[in-house]
Amino acid sequence: HVKLGDNFTAYSLFKAMKKRDCFPDVVTYNAIIHCLCKEGFLGTAIKMFESMETDGCIPNVVTYSSLLHGFLKLGRLRSAYTLFQRMEKIGIKPDAHVYCILIDGFGRFGKLGHALRFLDQMKREGCPRNSVIYNSLIGSFIKMGRVQEAARFFYEMSHNELAPDVFTFSILIGSCGNCGLPNEAYQIFRRMTENGYKPDAYVYTALINSFGKAGQPNRAWQLFEEMKAHGCAPNVATYNSLINYLGKAGQTDEAYKLFEEMAERNCTPDLFTFSTLMDIFGKARNIRASCALFNQLKTRGLVPNAFVYNIHIQNLWRAGELKMACDVFHEMQTVRCAPDAVIFNTMIGVLVEAGDTNAAILLYEEMTEGGLRPN
C-alpha cells in the first residue's frame, strides 16, 4: 500500500495490527514513518519513531533517513541536523542514501556550504558518491547562480565513473529554460540524444517549457509534435505547460483543444491543468468558461487548493463579482482550505474595491495574526 501511494490504507492496517497485538517490526515502522512523512504528518511520524523502542524495535539507518527526508522537505534544516548528529552519536553510520537526502535537502534551501560539508564527510568516510548526489548538487548550485561550480560537479561525475543520466540532462535543460535560454536548452537536448540518451517526458516537458517561457509557444508546440512522432507520450505536465503558454499568447482555442486532446489520449487533467485553464479564461474575460472549469474539477473528484481558489477569486473580481468573490473566500475556509498570503492579498484588493476598507484592515490583521507575512 505504501508503494502504491495508498498511505491511508497502510496507516489503517498498521493501527489494526497493533490493536490485535501483532507487533510491527523495524521494516513495518519504517514503511509507516515514510508514508507519514510523505503525507506531511511529521508530528505523528516522530511519535511513531519514539514509540518504536517500547515495541522493542531499534531504529535503523532507513528510519533515520525517512525522518531526515521528512524534516528537510519542510525546510526544517535545524531539526534535521540535530537528528543526523543524534544518529551518528548512537553509532549508526550514515550511508549514501542519508547523504543524498542531506545534500539534496540543504542544497534546495540554498545551504550550499552545508551540502559541500556533507559531500566532504562522505569522501572522508569512503562512502561512494552516486549520480543522485551529483544531480542534486548540480541543481542546487545552478539555482543559486553558482554555475561554474555546477559545471565542475558535472565533470567530477565522469571522473568518478558516473555517467550523467536523464535526470542530469533534465536539470540542465530546465535550468536553461528558467534562465530564459531556450536555444541553449535545445543544444543540450541535441547533445544528449546524439550521445544515445533517450529523452523522456520530463526532458521534453522541460524543453517545451523553455520555449514557451521564452515567448515561442509555436516552437514549443512543434517540439511537442516531434515528441509524439518520436514515440514519447506527453504526460499531464507536458500538456499543462503547452496549454499555459498557448493561453498566455492569446491562443485560447488551441489551448482548449489540447485540453480535449488529453481525454482522447487517456491523460488525466490535474489541478495544474484546471488552474492553468481557469487563469487563461479569466484573463481572456471569459468568466463563464472559468467557472465551468472550476465546477468540472470538483465533479471530477479533484479538491481545489489555495492556488485554484485564488485564481477563481481573482477571476470573479475581474468580472466585477465582488460578492461572489467573498463567498468563495468563505467557502474555501468551510472546506478547510487554509488561505495563504496570496489569497489574502487578493481579498484585500477585493474588499478595497468594494469600498469596505474596514473589512480589508480586519483581513490584514487576521492574516498577520495567523502567522502569514504580508509581502
Place this chain on the structure above:
RNA sequence: AACGCGAUGAUAUC
C-alpha cells in the same frame, strides 16, 4: 536466515 522499507529532474495564481 532470507525477503519486505529510505534519495535526485518538468507544468499553474498575486
